[in-house]
Amino acid sequence: MDYFLFSVAAIIAVVSAVLVIVQRNPMHSALYLIITLLCIAVLYLQLSAQFVAAVQVIVYAGAIMVLFLFVLMLLDQENPIDTPSTLRYQNPVAAVMGLLLLVELLFLSARAQPPAVLTSGAPGSSPGFPGSVESVAESMFTRYLFPFELTSVLLLIGMVGVIVLAKRKL
Amino acid sequence: MSGDFGSVIGPVAPEIILCVLGLLLLVAGMFLPAHRKATIIFWTCLVGLGTALCSCVMVLAAIALSPEPLQMPNWLGATLRVDEFALVLKILINLATILTILISPEYIQHRLTAGRSEYFPLVVFAALGMTLLVSATDLITIYVAMELTSLVSYVLVGYMKRDPKSTEAGMKYFLVGAASSAIMLYGMSLTYGMTGATDLASIRRAIAELGSPEPMVLVGLILMVAGFGFKLAAAPFHMWAPEAYEGGPTPIVALISVGPKMAGIAVLLHVLEIGFPEIRDHWSALIAAIAAISMVLGNLTAIPQKNIKRMLAYSSIGQIGYILIGVASLPQSMNDWRTSGIIVYLLVYAFMNIGAFAVVTAVSNAGLSDDIEDYRGLAQSSPLLAVALLVFLASLAGLPPTAGLWGKALIFGAAIYSGFTWLAVVGVACSVVSVFYYFNVVRVMFFLKATTPHTFRNTHLLTAGIIIAITGTLFIGVYPEPFIAMARVGQDIVAAR
Numbered sequence: 134m135d136y137f138l139f140s141v142a143a144i145i146a147v148v149s150a151v152l153v154i155v156q157r158n159p160m161h162s163a164l165y166l167i168i169t170l171l172c173i174a175v176l177y178l179q180l181s182a183q184f185v186a187a188v189q190v191i192v193y194a195g196a197i198m199v200l201f202l203f204v205l206m207l208l209d210q211e212n213p214i215d216t217p218s219t220l221r222y223q224n225p226v227a228a229v230m231g232l233l234l235l236v237e238l239l240f241l242s243a244r245a246q247p248p249a250v251l252t253s254g255a256p257g258s259s260p261g262f263p264g265s266v267e268s269v270a271e272s273m274f275t276r277y278l279f280p281f282e283l284t285s286v287l288l289l290i291g292m293v294g295v296i297v298l299a300k301r302k303l
Numbered sequence: 304m305s306g307d308f309g310s311v312i313g314p315v316a317p318e319i320i321l322c323v324l325g326l327l328l329l330v331a332g333m334f335l336p337a338h339r340k341a342t343i344i345f346w347t348c349l350v351g352l353g354t355a356l357c358s359c360v361m362v363l364a365a366i367a368l369s370p371e372p373l374q375m376p377n378w379l380g381a382t383l384r385v386d387e388f389a390l391v392l393k394i395l396i397n398l399a400t401i402l403t404i405l406i407s408p409e410y411i412q413h414r415l416t417a418g419r420s421e422y423f424p425l426v427v428f429a430a431l432g433m434t435l436l437v438s439a440t441d442l443i444t445i446y447v448a449m450e451l452t453s454l455v456s457y458v459l460v461g462y463m464k465r466d467p468k469s470t471e472a473g474m475k476y477f478l479v480g481a482a483s484s485a486i487m488l489y490g491m492s493l494t495y496g497m498t499g500a501t502d503l504a505s506i507r508r509a510i511a512e513l514g515s516p517e518p519m520v521l522v523g524l525i526l527m528v529a530g531f532g533f534k535l536a537a538a539p540f541h542m543w544a545p546e547a548y549e550g551g552p553t554p555i556v557a558l559i560s561v562g563p564k565m566a567g568i569a570v571l572l573h574v575l576e577i578g579f580p581e582i583r584d585h586w587s588a589l590i591a592a593i594a595a596i597s598m599v600l601g602n603l604t605a606i607p608q609k610n611i612k613r614m615l616a617y618s619s620i621g622q623i624g625y626i627l628i629g630v631a632s633l634p635q636s637m638n639d640w641r642t643s644g645i646i647v648y649l650l651v652y653a654f655m656n657i658g659a660f661a662v663v664t665a666v667s668n669a670g671l672s673d674d675i676e677d678y679r680g681l682a683q684s685s686p687l688l689a690v691a692l693l694v695f696l697a698s699l700a701g702l703p704p705t706a707g708l709w710g711k712a713l714i715f716g717a718a719i720y721s722g723f724t725w726l727a728v729v730g731v732a733c734s735v736v737s738v739f740y741y742f743n744v745v746r747v748m749f750f751l752k753a754t755t756p757h758t759f760r761n762t763h764l765l766t767a768g769i770i771i772a773i774t775g776t777l778f779i780g781v782y783p784e785p786f787i788a789m790a791r792v793g794q795d796i797v798a799a800r
Contacts, residue, residue: 275380276380276381276382277380277443278378278379279380279382279383279444280382280444280446280447283435283448284447286322286431286451287451287454290425290451290455291454293421293424293425293458294425294454294455294458297418297421297458298458298461298462298473
């Protein structure tokens with residue numbers, strides 16, 4: 134079951150990642166990127182990194198993608214400017230870097246043992262496991278209670294500041 | 304945890320007062336009738352800041368009088384440490400904020416088209432961020448408090464949204480500040496990776512166990528110091544300062560040229576002395592280099608400036624260089640010149656720099672520009688302002704009988720004691736150079752005739768702010784002993800870690 138879930142998520146992630154870069158329409162690219170990010174969140178969950186999975190969905194697939202879409206919608210979709218790309222020299226560099234990354238990943242995956250998490254079932258239910266919801270919540274509401282509460286003031290200031298600066302008439 | 308209310312929130316009472324005050328003012332701004340709003344908010348703000356100041360003094364007295372060390376309540380964990388050094392700096396920060404509030408009302412009346420009622424709460428939140436910063440002893444608290452301070456500063460610097468210069472200044476400050484936060488966070492994450500801890504005491508233990516200094520620990524520390532350097536506007540991380548100072552509202556510039564520097568110095572001292580004393584040799588040389596570059600660059604670039612706010616910006620880069628000499632020096636067990644030098648310098652700096660900006664505020668309230676050229680004949684049209692600016696500039700240059708002399712003397716003494724004679728020599732040379740550009744302004748004020756006479760009608764509040772600043776500058780200059788003695792409380796920062 135684990136293996137099946139992993140394969141499905143991984144295949145969808147890779148396919149949509151490829152679709153991100155071959156799409157002509159940037160809006161479609163952005164939507165495929167969301168699918169990739171969500172599939173990676175599933176992979177995190179399987180590694181029992183629940184907190185990272187939640188952050189992946191909320192911050193990356195949620196907040197950051199909204200910013201992407203905002204920028205794309207501000208650009209003129211109807212009349213794309215067809216200027217010749219001035220960054221052609223980057224192509225060979227990008228190819229070399231990509232190849233290096235691939236070799237590195239293959240090398241590491243050939244050498245490394247699969248993590249115990251994958252072989253022995255998910256221990257995510259044990260509260261002490263780092264990255265579990267319990268351990269994150271515990272340190273957030275005990276050791277780091279004070280800075281955590283402080284962030285509420287920080288967010289309030291951010292809102293007040295933006296409204297003061299951006300609102301035409303106050 | 305004891306059930307005693309006082310011991311549960313006592314140590315953070317100043318912060319709680321500031322936080323409640325800020326929220327109260329924000330809400331009050333929405334509901335008060337328009338014609339009364341400005342007055343009520345201003346006086347509430349002043350009284351609230353005064354209360355916060357008094358609570359700092361009370362906590363300080365409680366610590367100084369009780370035989371056993373202050374027990375921090377459990378809920379704070381290791382994220383804050385309220386020691387005497389931090390409390391003295393909190394008093395200074397509240398004082399600087401009160402002076403800023405005093406010089407603000409007329410300026411915002413003239414310059415702000417919108418957001419007048421949000422101005423005071425934002426200033427209070429800036430004070431909250433800074434007071435938290437001076438007692439933060441955990442990397443996470445340091446980061447959150449620093450962001451709190453910076454975020455308010457970005458907004459306030461760009462507050463005059465009809466003025467393109469202010470908007471540009473706010474934008475530049477924000478971009479550079481965001482980048483520097485990222486650099487600082489990178490340093491913090493490297494430190495956490497190497498030591499597995501975020502609170503400074505545990506970081507120190509982990510570094511001691513590592514034995515020989517790991518290169519990664521050093522890289523983490525250097526990146527953190529670079530991040531703090533941006534907030535302090537120390538060279539080579541100062542590029543935002545001249546634009547932000549020139550474009551921002553002058554009372555705010557007065558605050559951000561003083562408050563974040565106090566907070567930044569406290570954070571730097573806490574991080575270096577509590578977290579990284581094992582590698583003192585390394586960071587001491589690093590801070591000494593930053594101090595030397597700041598002094599030379601700040602003082603030399605100040606000479607050709609035509610705009611008084613830009614000149615004061617470069618001069619404040621030079622001033623932070625002098626204070627950093629103190630950070631680089633060794634602590635001493637007897638007659639601690641270093642911490643008392645730093646504290647006295649920061650106290651004096653608060654009076655003289657805010658005082659100088661108060662005069663600039665008064666001059667621009669009268670409709671003149673910030674160009675030094677416009678200060679021609681100020682001695683005739685407003686003798687009080689001219690004499691006040693003379694006192695502040697003399698103090699910034701470190702001339703007797705003003706207070707600037709004592710800060711410099713103590714810090715240079717500490718440098719010589721620690722074997723940084725060359726730094727003290729650079730500092731003295733830079734002070735000599737600084738007399739040149741400070742007294743250029745004095746020459747323009749006293750010896751050139753004004754082209755068109757101007758009348759100055761300042762409110763009592765602004766005059767009161769200027770007079771408090773003059774009194775502080777001269778009184779500490781003539782009778783510095785009690786302040787030096789008071790500043791000695793800070794020396795336990797090293798002993799009690």
